[in-house]
Amino acid sequence: MAELDPVIHAESRLRAITILNEVGERDKIAFTKLRKMLDMTAGNLSTHLRKLEDAGYVEVTKTIEGRTPATYVGITAKGKAAYAQYRVALRELLTGLP
Amino acid sequence: MAPHSNSTGAQPGEPEEAPLDLHAALRLVNDAETKAREELQGNEAGVYLIWGFAWLIGYGAMHAARFGWLPLSAGASLTVFGITVLAALASTVFIVTRQRRGIRGHSSFVGAMYGGAWALGFMVMGTLAGVVGGAVDDFWLRGMIINGIALLIVGLMYMVGGAMFNDKSQAMLGILFLVVNIVALLAGPANFMTVCFILGPLGFFAGAVAETLRRRRLRNRGRV
Numbered sequence: 255m256a257e258l259d260p261v262i263h264a265e266s267r268l269r270a271i272t273i274l275n276e277v278g279e280r281d282k283i284a285f286t287k288l289r290k291m292l293d294m295t296a297g298n299l300s301t302h303l304r305k306l307e308d309a310g311y312v313e314v315t316k317t318i319e320g321r322t323p324a325t326y327v328g329i330t331a332k333g334k335a336a337y338a339q340y341r342v343a344l345r346e347l348l349t350g351l352p
Numbered sequence: 353m354a355p356h357s358n359s360t361g362a363q364p365g366e367p368e369e370a371p372l373d374l375h376a377a378l379r380l381v382n383d384a385e386t387k388a389r390e391e392l393q394g395n396e397a398g399v400y401l402i403w404g405f406a407w408l409i410g411y412g413a414m415h416a417a418r419f420g421w422l423p424l425s426a427g428a429s430l431t432v433f434g435i436t437v438l439a440a441l442a443s444t445v446f447i448v449t450r451q452r453r454g455i456r457g458h459s460s461f462v463g464a465m466y467g468g469a470w471a472l473g474f475m476v477m478g479t480l481a482g483v484v485g486g487a488v489d490d491f492w493l494r495g496m497i498i499n500g501i502a503l504l505i506v507g508l509m510y511m512v513g514g515a516m517f518n519d520k521s522q523a524m525l526g527i528l529f530l531v532v533n534i535v536a537l538l539a540g541p542a543n544f545m546t547v548c549f550i551l552g553p554l555g556f557f558a559g560a561v562a563e564t565l566r567r568r569r570l571r572n573r574g575r576v
Contacts, residue, residue, distance in 0.1 A: 258377075263372060263377065264369055264372065265369050265370070265372050265376075265380060266369060268372070268377060268380055268381065268384070269380060269384045272380075272381050272384035272385055272388065273384055273387075273388040275385075276385060276388035276389060276392060277388070277392065277455065278457075278458075278459070280457050280458035280459070281455055281456065281457035281458055281459045281460070282455070282456055282457050283454060283455055284453075284454035284455070284456075286454065287453070287454030287455070288454075291387065291388065291391055326456060328457070341381070344374060344377055344378055344381070347374050348374050348375070348378060
């Protein structure tokens with residue numbers, strides 16, 4: 255029986271990694287834009303991103319844009335693979351088909 | 353089906369979340385994917401509508417001057433055409449810039465190069481237009497040659513854009529513009545504006561409809 259990755263299978267992290275998967279492995283999204291898209295508080299999103307980062311699924315980069323500090327988030331190759339596996343497992347669990 | 357709970361539970365410092373059942377998880381993934389695509393890819397249908405109206409008004413003014421169904425001189429119609437194209441260009445740049453704000457990486461480089469290709473292509477066209485303007489006396493023949501070059505750039509850029517961004521409707525529009533260009537050039541200076549006035553906006557409006565339907569399909573796409 256397929257198993258769902260517990261790091262991904264939580265509402266906020268699932269929504270976050272879905273958007274990061276759409277952004278793609280070769281791009282990064284500004285933390286502020288991601289927060290707006292997810293309609294989450296900064297603290298809440300930071301907590302969930304840390305969990306994804308600890309699992310090696312996302313990479314968080316801090317930079318300076320002009321004179322303002324900015325944080326960018328991107329999915330890693332490991333994160334993309336884990337997300338794809340999660341989608342397969344979810345489909346298998348829902349349809350009962352391997 | 354029984355809820356498939358979040359087996360990790362909330363860690364210290366992590367906000368509590370209700371257990372996620374499988375159907376809810378699938379809905380959530382589909383909704384988040386759709387929302388992300390809409391926000392990251394922008395509204396192509398809106399851009400096609402803007403350009404459809406720009407062509408309708410711009411080429412409409414040229415057509416009106418050519419066939420006298422509006423009291424417009426050829427020079428005035430050219431001014432109307434220039435203003436509508438510039439307004440559409442400014443709107444497109446605003447929409448694309450806003451949609452790409454907050455994203456960096458490979459796609460920013462691709463977007464910059466693609467935007468640069470448009471700008472440089474039309475700078476070359478502008479230079480050529482000056483040369484053609486000095487060499488060809490007839491206003492409508494001059495218009496056909498300059499617009500033929502512009503349509504060539506537009507058609508090729510749409511085809512390349514469609515291939516680069518995996519956007520079939522954009523690629524199809526590129527093909528359409530190149531075909532329209534051939535038809536319009538074969539129609540000759542007397543009818544070049546008629547072909548552009550009718551087929552150009554129709555192409556853009558068809559692209560807007562195709563894009564809207566594609567988005568709707570994406571939103572309602574089958575769930576397991």
